[in-house]
Amino acid sequence: MPSKSKSFIFKISDISAYEGTPTHRHFENELDYSADLVSIERMPNESNADFKQRVLDVNVHPGGPTETRVINGLARDLGFLRELALTIDVVKDANGDPTAASPRVLFLANRVILYSDWRPDGTAVVDKEIRFYQPDDDGFYLNDLVDEINSSTYFTATINGDIRSNLHSFLLIREDSLNVIFSDFIDSKKKNDLVGSYLVKDGIFFGAESVDLQEEVTFDPSSSGEYLIDYTSGSITTYEDVAVENTVTYYHNIFPLKIDYTPIQVFSLGDDNFVDELFVQETLQSGEDTKTLPNTEGSEIYHQLFKETNNLWGK
Amino acid sequence: MPVVLTAENTPYKRSWVCQRILNNLPSSENARRLPFSIAQQLLNPIAFSVQNTYQQLAQSILNAKTSSFNMNLPSDIWSLDISDSFEFQESSLATEDTTYSAPDVTGYIDSTAISLTAATDNDIESFTGNTIPTRIEDSGVSKSYSPVLDFTTADSLSSASLSDIVVYGHLYITVKDNTTWRHEFQEYVYYPKVRITGETRKRTEVTEEVPIQQNGTFKTVNQWRSVSKIEHYYLDDSASICVESFPFNAEYLVDENNLYVLSQDTELFQYFDISENEEAFYFDLDCYVDTIDDLNMAQALGNHKDNIFSLSLDNISPWSSLPYLVMSSFPNLAYIINNSGMSVYDIRLPLPDNSLVSEDDPESNIDIYSDKWVVKYGENAKFTTRLLDHTNPPFRYRMKLTVPDGFGGFVYYWIGLDGSKHSLGSTNGWIQNERWDISEWEDKHFSFLVEDHGENVLTFECLFSDESTGQTYTRKSQFMFYCPKIAAETSLNFPDTFSWGYEPEGAAKDSDGNIWLLSDSGTVIRKIILRYDYFVIDYERKRVWVREEYDKMKVSYNTIMI
16 A cells, blocks of 8 residues: 555566456445435436435325326436426416416317316317327427417417427326315405416305405495406405405416426326327218227237237126 | 306316325215215315325425435446456565555546546545545536626615526525614514525425525525525615525635534534635635524624634645635535636644643643634734742743744744744743732733744743742743644646636535536636546455546556565
């Protein structure tokens, strides 16, 4: 060892030498033990910093048996954390309110539906329906999808600058801008700010009859019983302080809507939207539409399934 | 016509906790399986609250476990199996057990040879745990940089534009020029704070409030991915705020590994900065503590600071401007970055050689003491003498200073009461007790300039007269004070890919422990990678372990020991 004292040293040319290529080995440290508690294993050559983010992702995007959670779990185990891909927002007028009457964005397995007016009473005016899953084709890339959304009058979309724009759109994780909040509180004051914003018209239900919440008006309340709802910011204003504390259950939308992406995608054969993509639609002589003949992709999937699973026909 | 919430028109989300609770009901209950049963609809909001609490708890446990993790611990190692025909040379040191002398190990990256260092004592812990880097590599990663919020006055904060976070991690809030720290309104008291809303690095939406109790740089608890809003409360309109990914504007860096523990068991944060010592032509690493005793405060050091100790940095000559300091928490290292490279210092206060000071004679009735035993070069060290028995005052006294000469020997001086130093040969150093005539003694207070690094020993010697015998005798008391100077563990040059004359304008560490250098008038950051070229040998299995990846390795004996 260099630190030991020696009588003297002289140097001669290589008397013995060995050359070779080193082999990589994983060296477990404390982080691996912490990760073991949440059943995460380190990827080959994965740095502590990346691994730590994957460990922390366990509680942020939990795994589980539902479609999204299966995606979460698989993506994390394979080292592909969910990344923000798209942000969809509503086009606003000069007052900052959406130009659409009651907007909603719904991402399904094969298409995105942009509603300009969606209400819980059954009203559903579709502004655009973009079918991005194209059988036997590359389908829509993200930039194609964004262009298509941006051609809408009521919605805008932007791609996150950190990811490639030529990703397949069917890798986006399904989202719905619509959400329901049960029993938000209305306190005894004039203006109540609700938790949610972008409230859905005709989708607001008070928990109890109240003398202060009798008639909805579109201007500042000028007499007792009148109330004004700011649908964009999510607030309820009454003429006087609300006499008795109340609750409200309401539909609202989340805008801007953030859509994640991961290279791992899971489709359910119980999902009609996905099954639409696997069968050729035919119209029978009777005029009835039918989907009995699988297309190329459908055949492949079904053959694979029959091969992998032990199907027993008959009783 | 009232709308009825049904399964068709409601995106009804059920918490898994809801089903767990319902499973306690008898199996015959319909509520166990019908999602729109009254029982389920009543339970579901509560179940969601329980689920959220559970999730937050699980998340904070995981956060606590991972935030204390040392990011510098190696996670990958490489091994090379040497052929059986290769013979290790036995060490010439004669012992009963066979010991080998370590061969020369060379790694090649793109045919560039890198000489590896043997781990101390061929020990696995010193191999994996050695944190002194041996090489700086250019990561090739550089990014254009701007603070998330450049210096803005508090009154214009709401209209200030925010930039993207370039490197995800903690944020540093620097507040300057605020004067009012307490606002009273009726019976309430309000303190200034800065509130940041955004998305954390692991992608949860949070709002963090950072209390600001003094001007300084504060670090957020969360690590961030994006910031959507920065607000402040109760800061002066003229106070300026800056929020950035790196503490480039911080005057002091917190020592994240150590707390300063006072004798009253109070713990204080330690902070470091680097300054030029004009007396010594050294750079000093100064350690401070915050005299505001509140650990709930975010980490900052403002006007309320006390110097605890200063370390003179050897091996680094004063440069035209101050070098940049980067602190490492695991272990306690300081990376000092100047225009040509980086020096690494172990900043733990070195232990002085206590054997240089002798124990006082048990019969000694004199004492010399000081409030401080660690002093800074160029500082005035202050001392006081003490006589424990005033019935017999000395009639002479003298102070002798022993300082290391830098070559293993010592230099001695007599110290005058005015702080002057005299060489031993010029005088015998005795000073007459001016009150000897009236048989009294007054304790002496004196100070002198510390001009020597290392262990300084001050000897206080008194000459007494024994009235009964008429003989004289001396008594001594010693006090050692320490002026620490630390040598760099290593000094590394920037890689060749850095253009000639590259001068960083700042340096800082990100939340993953990587060091970034600021350049181009503060608009570009570039990452450097520290490499650890160490090896350890399993002589039995003929295997060499290394911590870095090389294309090829060579094990050889170029030197022969006799």
